[in-house]
Amino acid sequence: MTLLFFYVMAGTILAGALGVVLVRNTVYAALFLIMSLLGVAGLYILLSSEFLALVQVLVYGGAVMVLLVFALMLTRVHELDKKMSGDQWPLGAVAALALLGAFIGMWTQTDWPRDPDQVTLVPFATIGDALFNRWSVPFEIVSLVLLVALAGAIIIAMQEEGER
Amino acid sequence: MEAVWADIPLEHFLVLSGMLFCIGVYGVLSRRNAILVLMSVELMLNAVSINMVAFAVYTAPTLFIGIIFTVFIIAIAAAEVGLALGVVLRVFRNRGTANVDEVSALKW
Amino acid sequence: MDDAWLLPAIPVAAFVILLLTSQYLPRRGDWVAIIGMAAAFAIVFPIGKDVADAIGAGEFHGSARSWQWLEIPGYIEIRMGTFVDQITLVMLFCVTLVALLVMIYSTGYMHGDRRYGWFYAVISLFVASMLGLVLADNLLLLYFSWELVGLCSMLLIGYYNDRQSAAEAAKKAFVTTRIGDVGLLIGIIILFTQTGTFNIGEILHAAEAGDIQREWLTAAAVCVLAGAVGKSAQFPLHVWLPDAMEGPTPVSALIHAATMVVAGVYLVARMLPLFEVVRGMPELITALGLTTTMLAAFMGLAQRDIKRVVAYSTLNSLGLMFVALGSGAVGAAMLYLFAHAFFKALLFLASGSVIHATEEQEVDKLGGLWGKLPLTAPAFVIGALAMAGLVPLSGFWAKDEILVGVDHGHLTPIVLWTLIVSLPITALYMTRVVMLTFFGEPKDHHVHEHAHESAPVMTMPLLLLAVLAVVSGFVVFEGVGEALGFHSGWLGFIFNEAEGPHHFEVQWGLTILSVVLVVAGIVGGVWFWGGRAEPARRAGAFSPFFYRMFLNRFYFDEVYQFAIDKVVLAAGRVVAVFDRVVVNDTGVNGPGEATDFAASLGKRQQTGLLPNYALAIVVGIVVIAAVAFGYRG
Numbered sequence: 001m002t003l004l005f006f007y008v009m010a011g012t013i014l015a016g017a018l019g020v021v022l023v024r025n026t027v028y029a030a031l032f033l034i035m036s037l038l039g040v041a042g043l044y045i046l047l048s049s050e051f052l053a054l055v056q057v058l059v060y061g062g063a064v065m066v067l068l069v070f071a072l073m074l075t076r077v078h079e080l081d082k083k084m085s086g087d088q089w090p091l092g093a094v095a096a097l098a099l100l101g102a103f104i105g106m107w108t109q110t111d112w113p114r115d116p117d118q119v120t121l122v123p124f125a126t127i128g129d130a131l132f133n134r135w136s137v138p139f140e141i142v143s144l145v146l147l148v149a150l151a152g153a154i155i156i157a158m159q160e161e162g163e164r
Numbered sequence: 165m166e167a168v169w170a171d172i173p174l175e176h177f178l179v180l181s182g183m184l185f186c187i188g189v190y191g192v193l194s195r196r197n198a199i200l201v202l203m204s205v206e207l208m209l210n211a212v213s214i215n216m217v218a219f220a221v222y223t224a225p226t227l228f229i230g231i232i233f234t235v236f237i238i239a240i241a242a243a244e245v246g247l248a249l250g251v252v253l254r255v256f257r258n259r260g261t262a263n264v265d266e267v268s269a270l271k272w
Numbered sequence: 273m274d275d276a277w278l279l280p281a282i283p284v285a286a287f288v289i290l291l292l293t294s295q296y297l298p299r300r301g302d303w304v305a306i307i308g309m310a311a312a313f314a315i316v317f318p319i320g321k322d323v324a325d326a327i328g329a330g331e332f333h334g335s336a337r338s339w340q341w342l343e344i345p346g347y348i349e350i351r352m353g354t355f356v357d358q359i360t361l362v363m364l365f366c367v368t369l370v371a372l373l374v375m376i377y378s379t380g381y382m383h384g385d386r387r388y389g390w391f392y393a394v395i396s397l398f399v400a401s402m403l404g405l406v407l408a409d410n411l412l413l414l415y416f417s418w419e420l421v422g423l424c425s426m427l428l429i430g431y432y433n434d435r436q437s438a439a440e441a442a443k444k445a446f447v448t449t450r451i452g453d454v455g456l457l458i459g460i461i462i463l464f465t466q467t468g469t470f471n472i473g474e475i476l477h478a479a480e481a482g483d484i485q486r487e488w489l490t491a492a493a494v495c496v497l498a499g500a501v502g503k504s505a506q507f508p509l510h511v512w513l514p515d516a517m518e519g520p521t522p523v524s525a526l527i528h529a530a531t532m533v534v535a536g537v538y539l540v541a542r543m544l545p546l547f548e549v550v551r552g553m554p555e556l557i558t559a560l561g562l563t564t565t566m567l568a569a570f571m572g573l574a575q576r577d578i579k580r581v582v583a584y585s586t587l588n589s590l591g592l593m594f595v596a597l598g599s600g601a602v603g604a605a606m607l608y609l610f611a612h613a614f615f616k617a618l619l620f621l622a623s624g625s626v627i628h629a630t631e632e633q634e635v636d637k638l639g640g641l642w643g644k645l646p647l648t649a650p651a652f653v654i655g656a657l658a659m660a661g662l663v664p665l666s667g668f669w670a671k672d673e674i675l676v677g678v679d680h681g682h683l684t685p686i687v688l689w690t691l692i693v694s695l696p697i698t699a700l701y702m703t704r705v706v707m708l709t710f711f712g713e714p715k716d717h718h719v720h721e722h723a724h725e726s727a728p729v730m731t732m733p734l735l736l737l738a739v740l741a742v743v744s745g746f747v748v749f750e751g752v753g754e755a756l757g758f759h760s761g762w763l764g765f766i767f768n769e770a771e772g773p774h775h776f777e778v779q780w781g782l783t784i785l786s787v788v789l790v791v792a793g794i795v796g797g798v799w800f801w802g803g804r805a806e807p808a809r810r811a812g813a814f815s816p817f818f819y820r821m822f823l824n825r826f827y828f829d830e831v832y833q834f835a836i837d838k839v840v841l842a843a844g845r846v847v848a849v850f851d852r853v854v855v856n857d858t859g860v861n862g863p864g865e866a867t868d869f870a871a872s873l874g875k876r877q878q879t880g881l882l883p884n885y886a887l888a889i890v891v892g893i894v895v896i897a898a899v900a901f902g903y904r905g
Contacts (some may be wrong), residue, residue, distance in 0.1 A: 040210045043177075095190075149246055271881075
């Protein structure tokens with residue numbers, strides 16, 4: 001049952017990902033990305049991390065995707081590009097496959113540890129507690145990075161004087 | 165959901181995340197539109213996140229460090245997307261294109 | 273005596289002030305330089321009194337005062353300081369007095385000049401470096417001042433920098449003296465490596481004690497002498513001095529009388545103990561001086577430029593001083609230097625006054641100026657007679673001392689007889705220039721009618737120098753020396769009385785002979801060039817070969833120019849080709865071009881395209897992974 005659920009989610013993720021990198025229409029690509037990200041959220045639930053699943057849906061499915069679609073809209077040229085892939089796509093494919101080969105080599109040569117007996121659902125409260133106690137400093141730093149990045153993004157994208 | 169993953173080996177998650185990562189790499193290397201390149205980067209980040217969470221759950225479930233890190237990754241990803249899209253918008257406004265192979269001023 | 277360092281310091285301060293502010297000062301600040309020089313001149317007197325007292329009190333071998341300059345602990349300590357003895361005192365007196373008079377004179381001569389302030393600034397530095405040179409107690413400071421003297425002389429000779437010939441003359445003076453300067457530097461280095469000190473007294477002591485290896489000592493002596501020969505314009509480096517006329521006339525007076533050419537004489541006098549222990553060295557010095565004297569006497573006979581004649585007379589005098597030094601007659605040489613400073617400054621300033629009055633310096637265009645220049649003309653005549661050595665002017669006593677000194681010396685009598693032969697020739701050409709300039713028919717009536725006597729500021733120094741040119745020789749008498757506050761006459765002053773019988777003596781035979789020869793020269797000159805100068809023209813026509821030789825200065829310049837063109841420049845061209853091809857094209861440009869070529873190939877990888885870079889990253893990761901797998905086997 002869970003294995004089946006895993007394969008369904010995996011299929012969704014990979015299909016969505018392939019859609020992102022292969023389809024010609026950019027809006028379709030964005031929709032495929034949503035599909036893939038939702039699949040990842042499903043995997044998180046499978047891994048009993050509901051908190052992450054929620055964050056994934058909220059931040060990715062919500063904020064990031066809205067940003068991306070807005071950007072697509074703002075940078076739309078009237079006629080669709082004839083060519084969606086760059087000239088080096090065969091090389092890119094070879095490189096990606098070679099990387100996958102490296103991964104496979106690594107998987108097969110490693111003896112993976114597993115300790116599934118102790119796995120339990122991690123409650124939200126515990127994660128919150130950890131975030132704001134033990135990980136409070138990294139958390140604050142990440143907040144600061146986010147703030148600076150967004151301020152920077154606004155400044156970069158802002159219309160300059162004399163610009164149409 | 166007690167012990168539901170008992171019959172799913174860790175390798176399944178790793179293979180999945182590796183394939184997702186390589187698809188993302190291919191997207192970064194072959195896509196022309198900068199926003200699609202960014203989407204491919206998101207795929208790669210998600211692959212890493214899956215890896216993190218799987219390892220956390222399978223090897224050290226009581227510490228859940230992987231989960232915390234995934235939270236950070238998502239936050240950083242959001243920052244990165246915001247910033248990168250700002251840059252893409254600026255490039256588009258200055259150059260009239262959002263294609264990465266048409267912007268090559270930084271060369272000899 | 274301990275405050276002797278003030279002497280160079282004051283003119284240096286004047287130089288700095290003038291350099292920075294002369295534009296903003298009234299009269300361009302000439303008074304700063306003059307007041308500074310007057311102060312330096314005034315300081316000479318207390319120093320002289322100290323020296324006189326010290327001599328009176330007993331044995332006196334100079335007073336030194338020094339400060340640490342540089343120390344490398346355990347290896348070397350270099351001190352700089354001042355050294356004052358009788359020779360120094362004579363130099364200090366001559367230099368400061370002549371410089372002061374020249375500066376006062378220049379306020380008239382240089383009036384309204386474009387670079388008036390610069391002129392006074394450089395003159396101040398010139399005098400300061402000469403004072404530093406004579407006061408230095410070590411060779412390093414001496415060399416430093418020596419080079420400054422050379423630099424200032426170049427600046428002043430090339431003062432009219434809009435004139436091609438002035439620039440050429442400045443270059444010639446600098447390069448020619450530089451040949452000697454390099455020799456001096458090598459000599460100093462040799463002496464330092466042999467003795468481990470720069471202090472002159474210690475070096476002389478080591479040389480006399482035989483602590484220096486004979487070969488090195490000979491080499492050092494030759495090198496130091498080369499420096500003196502260059503600076504004092506002795507044969508064969510004499511060619512720069514006549515051309516130094518291109519500078520303003522007061523500068524010529526300063527160079528010839530006080531600040532530059534006598535530096536070489538001073539150096540030889542100061543280092544004489546070193547030269548005397550080297551076999552053949554006194555003979556070499558004498559031979560150089562004798563050659564210079566004779567060449568200059570003959571060349572002076574035919575020159576047309578009034579300043580140039582005086583310049584050759586300087587060569588003549590310098591040769592005499594070298595002969596005296598070669599014979600070991602330091603007192604005679606210093607007496608001649610003392611007297612020469614005044615009558616040579618007088619001659620130059622007077623000829624400057626003539627030039628100022630007529631704006632003409634070719635004797636062919638002058639003539640009949642005696643009545644027109646009532647002060648300048650007698651002054652010039654007095655200077656010329658002193659130069660000729662007519663009794664009882666100062667030149668006579670000094671020259672007579674040299675003759676006696678040479679006679680007493682251990683050198684071959686040929687030296688003495690050659691000197692005696694040069695005497696009437698000197699008298700002859702000095703008379704010639706006087707006759708052509710001030711007597712006879714005016715050759716250019718336009719010039720003659722516009723001639724006018726110079727302003728008092730120029731004639732007053734002339735008169736003072738004329739008086740000194742007459743009386744300065746009397747210091748040889750003990751009575752005069754005592755009246756001046758010293759305990760004996762000149763020779764007793766220069767040499768400590770304790771060291772031996774250095775008293776003035778008259779060898780009647782020599783004296784009468786020299787006087788007769790000088791009078792004969794003067795009479796001959798009057799006869800040759802008096803009136804319409806017919807005998808001279810006939811003499812010139814009789815031996816045009818010699819006339820041309822004299823006029824063209826024995827073709828020394830041509831020979832040197834030929835050597836420079838054919839040898840130096842040819843070698844220079846070879847070196848230049850080496851520099852251009854090997855050093856520049858290969859050594860310097862080669863690596864640059866190689867880099868450029870490599871970059872033209874390598875830059876292609878920088879496409880500027882983002883996907884290419886990303887691909888490179890991925891390929892890099894794959895390669896690293898493959899390598900890692902390879903290591904794990």
